[in-house]
Amino acid sequence: MLDTITFPKDLRKFSPQDLPQLAQELRDFIINIVAVKEGHLGASLGVVELTIALHYVFNTPEDLLVWDVGHQAYGHKILTGRKEIFHTNRQLNGISGFPKRTESNFDTFGTGHSSTAISAALGMAIASKLAGITNKQHIAVVGDASIASGMAFEALNHAGMTATNLLVILNDNAIGIDPSVGALKEYLSKVTLDGAPETDNIFEALNFNYSGPVDGHDLEILLSELERLKNVSGPKLLHVITTKGKGLRQAEENQVAYHAPGKFNALTGDLHPKSKEVLPPKFQDVFGKTLVELARKNKNIIGITPAMPSGSSLTYMMDAFPERAFDVGIAEQHAVTFAAGLATQGLHVFCTIYSTFLQRAYDQIIHDVCLQKIPVIFCLDRAGLVGEDGATHHGIFDIAYLRCIPNLIVCAPRNEVELRNILYTAQKGLELPIAIRYPRGRGTLIDWQQGFTEIEIGKGIELKKGNKVAVLSFGTMATNVVTAIERFTETSEKLAIGHYDMRFTKPLDEVLLTQIFNTYSEIITVEDGVKAGGFGSSILEFASEKKYQNKVILMGIPDTFIEHGTTDELQEMSGISSENIYFQIKNVL
Ligand SMILES: Cc1ncc(C[n+]2csc(CCOP(=O)(O)OP(=O)(O)O)c2C)c(N)n1
Ligand SMILES: CC(=O)[C@@H](O)[C@H](O)COP(=O)(O)O
Numbered sequence: 001m002l003d004t005i006t007f008p009k010d011l012r013k014f015s016p017q018d019l020p021q022l023a024q025e026l027r028d029f030i031i032n033i034v035a036v037k038e039g040h041l042g043a044s045l046g047v048v049e050l051t052i053a054l055h056y057v058f059n060t061p062e063d064l065l066v067w068d069v070g071h072q073a074y075g076h077k078i079l080t081g082r083k084e085i086f087h088t089n090r091q092l093n094g095i096s097g098f099p100k101r102t103e104s105n106f107d108t109f110g111t112g113h114s115s116t117a118i119s120a121a122l123g124m125a126i127a128s129k130l131a132g133i134t135n136k137q138h139i140a141v142v143g144d145a146s147i148a149s150g151m152a153f154e155a156l157n158h159a160g161m162t163a164t165n166l167l168v169i170l171n172d173n174a175i176g177i178d179p180s181v182g183a184l185k186e187y188l189s190k191v192t193l194d195g196a197p198e199t200d201n202i203f204e205a206l207n208f209n210y211s212g213p214v215d216g217h218d219l220e221i222l223l224s225e226l227e228r229l230k231n232v233s234g235p236k237l238l239h240v241i242t243t244k245g246k247g248l249r250q251a252e253e254n255q256v257a258y259h260a261p262g263k264f265n266a267l268t269g270d271l272h273p274k275s276k277e278v279l280p281p282k283f284q285d286v287f288g289k290t291l292v293e294l295a296r297k298n299k300n301i302i303g304i305t306p307a308m309p310s311g312s313s314l315t316y317m318m319d320a321f322p323e324r325a326f327d328v329g330i331a332e333q334h335a336v337t338f339a340a341g342l343a344t345q346g347l348h349v350f351c352t353i354y355s356t357f358l359q360r361a362y363d364q365i366i367h368d369v370c371l372q373k374i375p376v377i378f379c380l381d382r383a384g385l386v387g388e389d390g391a392t393h394h395g396i397f398d399i400a401y402l403r404c405i406p407n408l409i410v411c412a413p414r415n416e417v418e419l420r421n422i423l424y425t426a427q428k429g430l431e432l433p434i435a436i437r438y439p440r441g442r443g444t445l446i447d448w449q450q451g452f453t454e455i456e457i458g459k460g461i462e463l464k465k466g467n468k469v470a471v472l473s474f475g476t477m478a479t480n481v482v483t484a485i486e487r488f489t490e491t492s493e494k495l496a497i498g499h500y501d502m503r504f505t506k507p508l509d510e511v512l513l514t515q516i517f518n519t520y521s522e523i524i525t526v527e528d529g530v531k532a533g534g535f536g537s538s539i540l541e542f543a544s545e546k547k548y549q550n551k552v553i554l555m556g557i558p559d560t561f562i563e564h565g566t567t568d569e570l571q572e573m574s575g576i577s578s579e580n581i582y583f584q585i586k587n588v589l
């Protein structure tokens with residue numbers, strides 16, 4: 001059946017009785033491709049029936065459908081014209097792993113960060129109302145973890161006071177990436193499939209017409225409920241219960257691992273066995289394991305994550321010291337101010353947040369932390385280009401958006417040992433807040449678990465002396481620079497190139513910089529963040545203030561959104577690969 005469907009209009013030719021068979025085919029299609037091409041699996045498997053039912057009942061793309069986060073929209077993509085190119089999912093020049101307006105008119109709103117769908121669909125619904133359009137449906141599909149986020153609540157609160165044609169579908173699988181947390185989760189879990197009577201329905205209290213819970217894998221029920229809701233006016237919420245990973249035993253049994261499992265065996269469903277090769281650790285594991293090591297000695301250490309315990313490896317701390325580690329759910333703003341509150345009481349709070357998601361909490365960083373000089377320790381995971389998640393997820397703005405905030409120390413360790421040492425330094429008690437950024441994936445050192453050395457705040461280091469061109473790197477870009485420099489074999493060239501790990505973009509090591517500007521005529525800065533306002537800009541500001549005339553060349557992410565691909569491909573395209581750096585140095589020489 002799937003072979004005969006290109007768009008939902010083809011789907012609508014089938015009879016309702018045929019749809020369970022289609023659901024099986026769609027599931028197999030997703031499994032077969034994700035098994036080899038990787039991507040988000042569990043969420044899409046869980047909404048196969050819901051996806052079919054929505055496109056069957058509603059007149060998409062005229063009716064507007066918004067997928068929250070969008071990691072569950074693979075079935076939607078396959079049924080809306082992208083079946084033939086689905087194998088390019090998340091690859092360079094392929095389709096995006098998230099809904100994207102430029103990709104299809106069925107993707108009504110670009111997503112990737114959570115909890116935006118209700119606001120966006122409400123905006124569309126009010127626009128329709130203003131235009132006098134009454135026959136359009138506006139549907140937001142949002143997960144149980146995402147609906148607990150502040151932004152979703154703000155939207156519900158607004159929507160409840162509008163007479164708009166808005167349908168919120170709560171896809172409740174009782175899990176986010178990691179198990180869902182919080183009082184709302186407990187409330188939702190009381191509403192069982194047996195339909196325990198609810199006297200105080202939270203959604204009804206917000207003026208929504210609530211229905212459910214219904215079995216989200218029962219197509220007959222879904223079709224009849226959606227058909228009925230078409231004719232209910234005003235804001236309405238359908239509570240759908242689904243199983244994340246539905247249809248693949250291992251994905252149902254191990255929902256955390258199969259959220260985005262990497263490659264697996266499509267026939268058996270088993271993950272590929274882990275390689276026995278000893279590899280350098282992931283930066284997040286260095287963070288997570290080091291935090292536990294430090295927390296054993298320092299009773300004041302607290303860890304916080306907004307909904308990413310596995311991803312950020314805060315799980316180590318949660319296992320070792322459950323009372324001192326908090327998963328606050330998808331609540332970046334709360335995480336930051338909660339950290340500030342804890343820190344006012346003398347606790348050493350490590351707030352670990354993916355760089356891209358910290359964007360949500362910008363005012364909290366300024367107003368609740370930096371303005372009050374509260375020494376929260378921000379651990380910015382997934383800084384730099386993250387690869388296949390693409391434009392919505394790259395952590396490339398943090399240097400620029402943090403560097404301009406007074407009182408904030410901004411640093412980036414170049415390797416695992418430096419990360420350990422700055423974590424150690426931070427928990428000794430700083431007077432100011434600090435942001436420590438490190439990338440997704442593995443470092444370079446096998447032997448990283450050594451003793452601790454304190455790092456002097458604002459001190460960079462000379463990694464290689466030279467006399468003509470100085471390369472100043474920030475964070476793990478040092479590795480690309482080292483590789484680039486190793487390619488120079490001629491003695492005169494080798495002698496000419498100096499390399500400095502500046503470690504801090506704020507405060508800058510002005511003593512070291514003075515020495516560099518007095519020694520080298522040409523300076524190249526390298527960062528895996530946006531050039532505009534980033535680390536290189538801080539060096540230019542220094543040069544301008546001190547009236548240095550040296551030539552300064554910035555290497556960093558250009559002023560454009562970078563799409564998806566492997567991190568290596570994207571670094572190359574952005575001009576910050578070791579190859580790019582080599583040619584830049586060569587040019588200067
Ligand atoms: C603002 C923000 N914070 C964190 C994330 C990371 N993230 C992606 S999916 C997800 C869990 C979503 O859970 P839920 O809404 O229940 O959807 P499900 O995966 O269960 O379908 C999280 C935390 C994100 N995308 N956006
Ligand atoms: C959809 C989403 O936002 C997350 O699942 C994200 O893809 C996780 O990224 P990592 O794989 O880097 O943890």
Ligand SMILES: [Mg+2]
Pocket residue numbers: 143144145171172173174175176
């Ligand atoms: Mg969920």
